[in-house]
Amino acid sequence: MTMTPPAPVGLLAELTHRCPLGCPYCSNPLALEGREGELATGEWKRVFSEAAALGVLQVHLSGGEPLSRRDLTEIVRHCASLGLYTNLITSGIGMNASLVKALAEAGLDHVQLSIQDADAASADKIAGYAGAFAKKQEVAALVTAEGFPLTVNAVIHRANAARAGAMLDLAVALGARRVEIAHVQYYGWAVANRGQLMPDRAAAAAAVAEVEQKKRELAGIIVVDHVIPDYHARLPKACMGGWGRRTLNITPTGKGLPCHAAETLKHLTFWNVRDASLSDIWYQSPGFNAYRGTAWMNETCRSCERRDIDHGGCRCQALALAGDAAATDPVCHKSPDHARLADILAAETQTEPAPYHYRRVAARGSA
Numbered sequence: 001m002t003m004t005p006p007a008p009v010g011l012l013a014e015l016t017h018r019c020p021l022g023c024p025y026c027s028n029p030l031a032l033e034g035r036e037g038e039l040a041t042g043e044w045k046r047v048f049s050e051a052a053a054l055g056v057l058q059v060h061l062s063g064g065e066p067l068s069r070r071d072l073t074e075i076v077r078h079c080a081s082l083g084l085y086t087n088l089i090t091s092g093i094g095m096n097a098s099l100v101k102a103l104a105e106a107g108l109d110h111v112q113l114s115i116q117d118a119d120a121a122s123a124d125k126i127a128g129y130a131g132a133f134a135k136k137q138e139v140a141a142l143v144t145a146e147g148f149p150l151t152v153n154a155v156i157h158r159a160n161a162a163r164a165g166a167m168l169d170l171a172v173a174l175g176a177r178r179v180e181i182a183h184v185q186y187y188g189w190a191v192a193n194r195g196q197l198m199p200d201r202a203a204a205a206a207a208v209a210e211v212e213q214k215k216r217e218l219a220g221i222i223v224v225d226h227v228i229p230d231y232h233a234r235l236p237k238a239c240m241g242g243w244g245r246r247t248l249n250i251t252p253t254g255k256g257l258p259c260h261a262a263e264t265l266k267h268l269t270f271w272n273v274r275d276a277s278l279s280d281i282w283y284q285s286p287g288f289n290a291y292r293g294t295a296w297m298n299e300t301c302r303s304c305e306r307r308d309i310d311h312g313g314c315r316c317q318a319l320a321l322a323g324d325a326a327a328t329d330p331v332c333h334k335s336p337d338h339a340r341l342a343d344i345l346a347a348e349t350q351t352e353p354a355p356y357h358y359r360r361v362a363a364r365g366s367a
């Protein structure tokens with residue numbers, strides 16, 4: 001069945017892969033791009049102009065660390081001039097008082113700040129960066145004093161699962177209005193660190209319960225968006241709101257992707273903004289059309305009452321765990337591969353974790 005998708009609502013711009021932190025769960029690909037291949041300022045401006053013309057309402061300026069780009073303020077100013085809502089997703093490293101003011105003056109609308117843990121020593125160890133925890137306190141204070149609405153992002157895994165609730169308290173203390181707290185999604189560097197990151201079933205369940213309890217306690221104080229761990233679920237999430245349905249990603253070198261992990265689907269070709277318009281990438285490119293609608297689904301999903309709710313789950317996870325990107329997401333209890341999740345969970349959590357493979361641009365092409 002052919003379908004014409006609606007215009008995209010959001011665009012996630014991975015302005016760079018450069019980042020001072022080394023988070024072992026980073027969703028960037030293992031083969032990180034260096035500065036040389038990044039889109040130039042003018043190319044990014046054209047992308048945002050085309051995005052606005054296409055109907056995009058929100059742009060998420062991400063990376064890597066977007067503050068690594070010296071032209072960030074110029075990019076924000078351009079997006080604001082187009083009427084786009086601009087959200088900066090940052091680790092905070094590289095931020096200072098004058099840059100916060102410059103970004104406000106350029107028209108930035110919102111800041112999303114990542115935290116690694118509620119315990120300073122553990123947070124710095126996870127980030128692979130001494131002083132990161134303290135720097136984030138400073139940045140949150142600068143950002144909120146400037147009047148930006150602040151969202152805190154936190155990722156739950158083996159090293160911090162016992163402090164899931166404390167991370168919510170930290171988000172409140174930092175002045176955030178919203179917190180996104182998610183268990184690790186196993187893409188990118190997280191796959192290379194799966195044994196180091198995966199909590200056992202009891203720890204994951206306790207963290208989920210603690211977050212849900214805190215969410216009730218903090219109602220009216222902070223909005224808590226909670227993403228539960230895939231490997232413990234019975235039903236998959238509606239990954240990206242469905243493939244090519246709501247948002248698109250542009251990589252540092254200009255590739256248009258339906259999700260940040262889509263490059264793991266090696267059988268697909270993704271067009272580049274250097275060669276094609278954003279409109280053609282969204283509406284015409286084979287990569288975006290591959291998993292739209294229901295024709296690509298197997299009978300299990302196509303005949304299921306949830307097919308228009310979760311769209312069959314995540315294609316990247318289906319490929320990684322079932323060996324077929326068009327398979328039912330193995331997180332689903334109806335998948336013939338569902339039992340494999342329990343096997344992986346048992347295998348990955350029974351031993352002491354090895355040291356992290358930190359994510360570094362210098363480690364281009366290797367884990």
Ligand code: SF4
Nearest residue numbers: 019021023026064091
């Ligand atoms: S997850 Fe960590 S390493 Fe990856 S881009 Fe964000 S701050 Fe940098």
Ligand code: SF4
Nearest residue numbers: 301304306307312332
């Ligand atoms: S069978 Fe497919 S559509 Fe149905 S719940 Fe599972 S993944 Fe979703």
